[in-house]
Amino acid sequence: MLDIRWIRENADAFDAAMTARGAEARAADLVSMDDRRRSLIARAQEMQTRRNAASKEIGQAKGQGDEARAQALMAEVTALKTDMQAAEDEAKAATDALDQVLATLPNIPASDVPEGADESENVELRRWGTPRTFDFAPKQHFEIGEALGHMDFERASKLSGARFSVLTGPLARLERALAQFMLDRHTDENGYMEVNPPFMVRDETMFGTGQLPKFGEDLFRTTDGRWLIPTAEVPLTNLVREEILDEAALPMRLTAWTPCFRAEAGAAGKDTRGLIRQHQFAKVELVSITTADASEAEHERMTACAEGILQALGLPYRVIVLCTGDMGFSAAKTYDIEVWLPGQDTYREISSCSNCRDFQARRMNARVRAADSKKTEFVHTLNGSGLAVGRTLVAVLENYQNADGSVTVPEALRPYMGGMQRIEP
Template identity: 65%
Template sequence: MLDIRWIRDNPDKLDEALRKRGAAPESATLIELDEKRRAHIARLQEAQTRRNAASKEIGKAMAAKDTERAEALKTEVAEIKSFIQSGEETERELTTQLNDALSRIPNVPLDDVPVGADENDNVEVRVTGERPAFDFEPKEHFELGEALGQMDFETAAKLSGSRFTVVQGGLARLERALGQFMLDVHTREHGYTEVNPPLLVRDDAMYGTGQLPKFSEDLFQTREGFWLIPTAEVSLTNLVREEILDAATLPRRYTALTPCFRSEAGSAGRDTRGYLRQHQFYKVELVSITDAETSIEEHERMTKCAETILERLGLHFRTVVLCTGDMGFGARKTYDIEVWLPGQNMYREISSCSVCGDFQARRMNARYRAEGEKETRFVHTLNGSGVAVGRALIAVMENYQNADGSIRVPDALKPYMGGIEVIGA
């Protein structure tokens, strides 16, 4: 969430940022809401001042035995008290209106983010590795998985409906190996602390990372009111909510391998075939909590950590910086890592790493205090996929396929596969 004081001081900057994102200007509406709230608070303060003064005057009138004056003042104080009580409720309503409006405003992009409308305007930063060469026509992952008898979409549809898959046998083990491999690299080499967080969270946690209120349709909610996490970013980032951290403990880096749950409401009709876009999937998440000065540097570091996974797996990929129109709601800048899928003959996103500044921290009231400073500051938060496990499985299947439909196990995963080097039917 953006600071209303910053908006009041920089209305043109906010509207320009929204224009770059393809959204309508909002500064005038927000400032009007804030003015209304401020004016009401000023009236309350004036009433409280008058009540205090009148209360003192009652004492003086009583001492002077001016009963008529004292009774008139008591009546005035009672009326003021009634106004203050109702006025405090109005203040809460006005504050809620302002905060609700602010909570729907996206973050302000950094100056170096390319301006554009959609994914076609993203800018390639670097390309890593070489595309694999095949002496046969490479198949897509679902063709391979079904032929192996280890990806069952029909049975999953009977159990749960569309966008679910039963994975079994060698492919199930390969997917598990991918997750364990990623966790080991990030904890042993990249300094992340492994966390096993809750998968069910409250409204406040979803609000803190920006999923609520704007994106409720993309989420699953239980009858008891809990939300299934769409990404471990929610649980990991909220570890510091309502805390004041010692700056000496920053950065804090967390990672988790969890199931994730998404309704895919905004993706109707896209990638309906196969394992690419599921309601339930595994992902290794990376979250960093930093001070204000180091978050940009941490963003580059986090992206490299995610890239390392694909490098170790011997996969060809490219890294792009998202344009303003394709960037997520809470991000100031985002790198997408897109892995090459020979079966589709195209790049597909496998990781997205974003720096959010203090946008989420304001929603969570997460702060830090630097050494020697009395005032606190909001932390900066970052999140990224390190990487999406299901999509990594797809990438390995398509890039390591053999002409007979079997799948070679990448060298990096062999220690996790119990001696299996080729997955066959």
């Protein structure tokens, strides 16, 4: 959530940032709403001050034997109590109205984020690896998986409908191997602590990371009012909600392997075949909680950790920085990592690493206190995929496919596959 004081003091910069993000420039409206809120709060406070003074004057009047004045003051106090409650209610309503608008506004882009309207204006930063040259026409992952006899979309549809899959045998094990390899790498080498969080959360948890109130249609809700998590970012980041952390405890680096659930409300007609865009998928998530002065370096570090997984698996990829019009709601800056998929002859997103700065922390009221200070400030939060497990499975199948329909198991995964070197049809 954005700070209304910052908006008041930087109205032009705010409007420019919203315009760059494709949102409405409305600093003047927000300042007007804040002026009204302040005025109502001041009016309620003035009534409280007068009520306190009148209460004291009652005792003085009685002490002086002036019963008429005492009675008049008592009547004034009674009236003030009623009027003050009404004023406080009005001030609260004005505050809530302002907060509701602020809750729908996206984060301010970092100053070095390229300005652009959509994904066509994202900027490529670097590439790693050389795409393999095939002596046969490479297939897409769903063709490979179905031919292997271990990827079943028809039975999944019978169970759950469209955008679900069933993996069996070596492909089910390969997906598990990928997740375990990622977790081991991030915990043993990259300094993240593994967490097993809840997969269902409350409204305020979704609000804290920015999914609510604006993106409810992209989520699944249970009959008792909880939400299925769209990513482990939600519970991991909210672990520090409404807490004041010691600076010495930061950075806090967390990772989790969880199922993720997304309605894909805006994905009609997109990636209707295969594992790329499903209602349920697995992801290893990375979350960092840090201080304001360390978050930019932490962003680079997190992205490098995600890249390291692809390098260890020998999967070519590229890194792009998203433009202002393509960033997620809570992000101030985002790096997307796109893996090469020879079956599609293109790069596809496999990780998105974002620095949200203090945007989520304000929604969660998560703060940090330095050891030598009584003052607190909001933490900075970061999140990234380390990686999307299903999409990594897609990349392994397509990049390691063979002409006879088999798939070579990447060397890094063989210890997790019982030494298996190839998955045969």
